[in-house]
Amino acid sequence: MRKALALLVASQKTEKNSLQKVSELLHWEVSQMSFEKETLFLIERLRPNIIFFDLETYEWEEFEFIDRVKQISPETFLVLLLRPSFELHLPHNKLEKVDDVLFKPLEQVAVEKLFEKVSRRLGFPRKDEFPSSIEFKDLIGYSSSMKALRRQIKAVAPRNSWVLLTGENGTGKEVVAANLHLSSNRANRPFVAVNCAALPENLIESELFGYREGAFAHAYYSKLGKFELAHKGTLFLDEIGDMSLRTQSKILRILQEQSFERLGDHRPISVDVRVIAATNKNLDEEIKKGTFRKDLFYRLNVVPMQVPPLREREDDVLMVADYFLAEVAIEHGCQRKTLSPSAEGLLLEYPWPGNVREVKNLMERLSVMVSEDEIEDYHILEFGGFSSHDEGESLSLSDLARDGNLSLKDARLQFEKEFILRRLTGLRGNVSKTADAIGIERSHLYRKLRLYGIDVKGEGRLPPQKMETK
Numbered sequence: 233m234r235k236a237l238a239l240l241v242a243s244q245k246t247e248k249n250s251l252q253k254v255s256e257l258l259h260w261e262v263s264q265m266s267f268e269k270e271t272l273f274l275i276e277r278l279r280p281n282i283i284f285f286d287l288e289t290y291e292w293e294e295f296e297f298i299d300r301v302k303q304i305s306p307e308t309f310l311v312l313l314l315r316p317s318f319e320l321h322l323p324h325n326k327l328e329k330v331d332d333v334l335f336k337p338l339e340q341v342a343v344e345k346l347f348e349k350v351s352r353r354l355g356f357p358r359k360d361e362f363p364s365s366i367e368f369k370d371l372i373g374y375s376s377s378m379k380a381l382r383r384q385i386k387a388v389a390p391r392n393s394w395v396l397l398t399g400e401n402g403t404g405k406e407v408v409a410a411n412l413h414l415s416s417n418r419a420n421r422p423f424v425a426v427n428c429a430a431l432p433e434n435l436i437e438s439e440l441f442g443y444r445e446g447a448f449a450h451a452y453y454s455k456l457g458k459f460e461l462a463h464k465g466t467l468f469l470d471e472i473g474d475m476s477l478r479t480q481s482k483i484l485r486i487l488q489e490q491s492f493e494r495l496g497d498h499r500p501i502s503v504d505v506r507v508i509a510a511t512n513k514n515l516d517e518e519i520k521k522g523t524f525r526k527d528l529f530y531r532l533n534v535v536p537m538q539v540p541p542l543r544e545r546e547d548d549v550l551m552v553a554d555y556f557l558a559e560v561a562i563e564h565g566c567q568r569k570t571l572s573p574s575a576e577g578l579l580l581e582y583p584w585p586g587n588v589r590e591v592k593n594l595m596e597r598l599s600v601m602v603s604e605d606e607i608e609d610y611h612i613l614e615f616g617g618f619s620s621h622d623e624g625e626s627l628s629l630s631d632l633a634r635d636g637n638l639s640l641k642d643a644r645l646q647f648e649k650e651f652i653l654r655r656l657t658g659l660r661g662n663v664s665k666t667a668d669a670i671g672i673e674r675s676h677l678y679r680k681l682r683l684y685g686i687d688v689k690g691e692g693r694l695p696p697q698k699m700e701t702k
Contacts, residue, residue, distance in 0.1 A: 240264040242286035250338040276304045286313040373548030377540040389415035397510040399539030402589030405510040413466040421465030429474035447496025467505045473513030542584040556595035574609040649684040661688045
């Protein structure tokens with residue numbers, strides 16, 4: 233992303249350090265020169281956005297510097313640097329021609345406010361609009377599917393190809409996108425994430441393309457859009473399957489042309505962005521339903537990558553849980569919790585419809601709510617709030633825990649029965665695959681099916697058998 237230019241005209245370098253401390257944070261570049269005959273010529277060529285003129289080092293009567301600057305570069309923001317005592321000796325008609333005055337020694341807060349003031353006027357990002365920095369986060373787990381995903385990231389990241397990430401909510405698609413960016417040759421450039429599902433229809437253009445001051449009511453200052461912020465970097469379009477067709481059309485146009493116009497400005501702006509898109513929806517089905525554009529799908533789906541759900545990598549569940557227990561302890565400065573064998577067993581039995589995000593939330597909740605150092609299975613039953621795959625339904629572990637007529641053993645049996653039935657249904661009644669998926673012998677699974685009255689050959693279930701709870 234291009235930087236704005238600030239020029240310091242001074243004979244000493246002491247003030248440049250004060251300006252640079254703030255300017256680097258706000259993406260400005262500061263250059264310095266002494267006042268000479270060629271200075272005005274260079275100003276005309278460079279057209280700096282701000283000129284800081286240290287008036288105290290020069291005699292006012294020797295030149296009409298301010299008038300000349302305003303003639304050759306009227307849009308330049310001119311700031312005088314001087315000590316408070318020196319201001320009394322300046323003619324008021326001269327002070328009226330400058331845009332601002334900063335007193336020496338420069339205070340960081342005053343400098344930062346001035347840079348942000350000029351940034352708003354020029355349409356450069358405000359401090360809170362800069363893309364947040366991202367850190368490399370490893371993908372937790374060493375299951376075969378995670379090893380394959382790491383290999384894909386290593387192969388795809390340097391190629392600059394566009395990527396379409398698919399996967400359920402909570403699987404870590406944004407982490408994959410960030411790792412693709414940080415492993416690419418754009419790693420030192422911005423990574424800008426856009427939640428497409430959260431973009432209101434009436435704000436889509438202003439958010440993506442930006443606008444000029446006065447472009448519409450309440451546009452009190454100019455603002456850069458997401459595409460311009462991501463210039464030379466990576467643009468992450470999350471939840472693209474939730475965009476309206478009208479929004480998809482606008483996105484497609486800019487993706488094809490790599491050029492757009494800000495609202496209120498007819499000058500075309502070209503950008504160079506790598507696009508990584510993500511969705512939790514089956515876009516093939518959305519295309520058939522007419523809710524997603526086929527041409528946009530083909531434009532985005534250059535390199536497809538599938539982020540696997542947690543239930544398909546059960547070997548990673550305990551590693552993921554342990555990782556987040558450690559993370560919570562570090563963030564909150566508290567004792568790290570451990571999982572008892574019975575708690576680990578319960579975590580391994582649960583299908584995790586919320587994926588890694590659900591594990592993270594649960595581990596943080598348990599770290600806060602459980603007073604003991606070791607987390608037991610009954611803690612998970614009490615505070616878990618587990619949900620099922622089917623929308624609107626629940627395994628109701630919290631309800632089981634509140635049921636005063638149920639023992640812990642009965643609650644476990646009810647959960648196990650529901651768990652096996654759902655996993656079996658998901659695998660279309662295939663007992664062998666189900667046994668492999670949940671990590672038990674097929675003969676053991678048959679005994680449990682008989683115990684719980686689940687009939688894989690008939691239309692539903694066998695007549696209920698008496699449960700043995702001993």
